[in-house]
Amino acid sequence: MKGDESDKKKQLDQVVNAVLKSPKYRNVCDDLIKNIGAQELSKQKNIKAAIKSTKNKLHQIAGAYFPKKPDYCLWLNKLRAAKKSRSEELFRKVCADIMLYHYSTRERLNILDEFYARIFSLLPAINSIVDVACGFHPLSIPWMHLPQRVRYYAYDVYKDMIRFLNEFMALNEVQGCAEVMDVVQKTPEISTELAFVLNTIPCFEQIEKSAGLKVLESINSNFLVVSFPAHTLGGREKDMRRHYEARFGELTEKKNWIIQRLEFKTELVFLITK
Numbered sequence: 357m358k359g360d361e362s363d364k365k366k367q368l369d370q371v372v373n374a375v376l377k378s379p380k381y382r383n384v385c386d387d388l389i390k391n392i393g394a395q396e397l398s399k400q401k402n403i404k405a406a407i408k409s410t411k412n413k414l415h416q417i418a419g420a421y422f423p424k425k426p427d428y429c430l431w432l433n434k435l436r437a438a439k440k441s442r443s444e445e446l447f448r449k450v451c452a453d454i455m456l457y458h459y460s461t462r463e464r465l466n467i468l469d470e471f472y473a474r475i476f477s478l479l480p481a482i483n484s485i486v487d488v489a490c491g492f493h494p495l496s497i498p499w500m501h502l503p504q505r506v507r508y509y510a511y512d513v514y515k516d517m518i519r520f521l522n523e524f525m526a527l528n529e530v531q532g533c534a535e536v537m538d539v540v541q542k543t544p545e546i547s548t549e550l551a552f553v554l555n556t557i558p559c560f561e562q563i564e565k566s567a568g569l570k571v572l573e574s575i576n577s578n579f580l581v582v583s584f585p586a587h588t589l590g591g592r593e594k595d596m597r598r599h600y601e602a603r604f605g606e607l608t609e610k611k612n613w614i615i616q617r618l619e620f621k622t623e624l625v626f627l628i629t630k
């Protein structure tokens with residue numbers, strides 16, 4: 357669509373407001389909707405089509421990962437009750453049950469012990485972590501066996517998810533915080549020893565082809581755990597490992613980074629040492 361700057365701003369406001377009216381996207385941060393909305397306005401023939409394609413894109417990169425509408429209030433009550441019971445086993449069970457409600461953590465549920473044992477065996481003691489495009493991954497903290505003083509900073513685009521994760525971290529006595537951030541437009545400035553960039557590069561690259569590498573370069577951490585899913589959301593393998601391994605190779609070929617590769621049943625992991 358064409359128009360002068362003030363027309364374009366009005367059109368973008370219309371797209372953002374329409375998307376925010378939809379119950380599925382009303383908690384998504386405005387920055388992300390604006391970024392995608394502006395791209396779609398420049399590609400589509402009218403505002404209606406731009407609203408539709410913005411929602412489609414948001415579905416692909418974020419909405420599709422929820423099998424059901426999250427019930428954060430209920431989950432917090434369950435977490436609080438489990439904490440009160442002082443049963444570590446019950447607390448983990450509640451975390452695992454909640455992780456079923458985001459496909460990325462659901463996929464990882466059966467390999468949690470092995471996943472962190474193998475990754476952390478390759479690392480020195482870790483005292484600070486960023487988790488970009490985290491989804492429900494911070495709920496796996498009880499499986500990570502981190503030192504008590506660890507600081508954990510998590511980022512995603514859903515305001516309600518981030519409120520929930522802040523409550524979860526307080527309850528779990530984890531220092532740090534969760535924050536709403538479109539990490540394609542702004543990478544966390546905080547410097548930490550480790551960064552998790554799990555299963556999200558394909559989402560970033562759907563927003564902007566160069567975004568995967570940009571995020572990897574700008575994260576302020578010496579160690580980065582970067583992963584790719586081994587299956588599509590529908591469960592098909594479709595040569596995904598080979599495809600993502602090749603893509604990761606392209607992204608990092610000019611970098612002077614040390615890379616270790618770890619293969620899991622549901623995920624292909626690369627540990628980058630910068």
Ligand SMILES: C[S@@+](CC[C@H](N)C(=O)[O-])C[C@H]1O[C@@H](n2cnc3c(N)ncnc32)[C@H](O)[C@@H]1O
Pocket residue numbers: 388417418419421460461488489490491492493511512513514537538539540541553554555556559560563
């Ligand atoms: C495939 S899931 C991965 C979740 C988590 N890292 C894991 O592996 O369990 C992708 C996540 O990226 C988030 N996301 C997508 N685009 C984002 C962006 N521009 N900034 C921050 N988060 C984003 C989505 O909301 C979703 O939670």
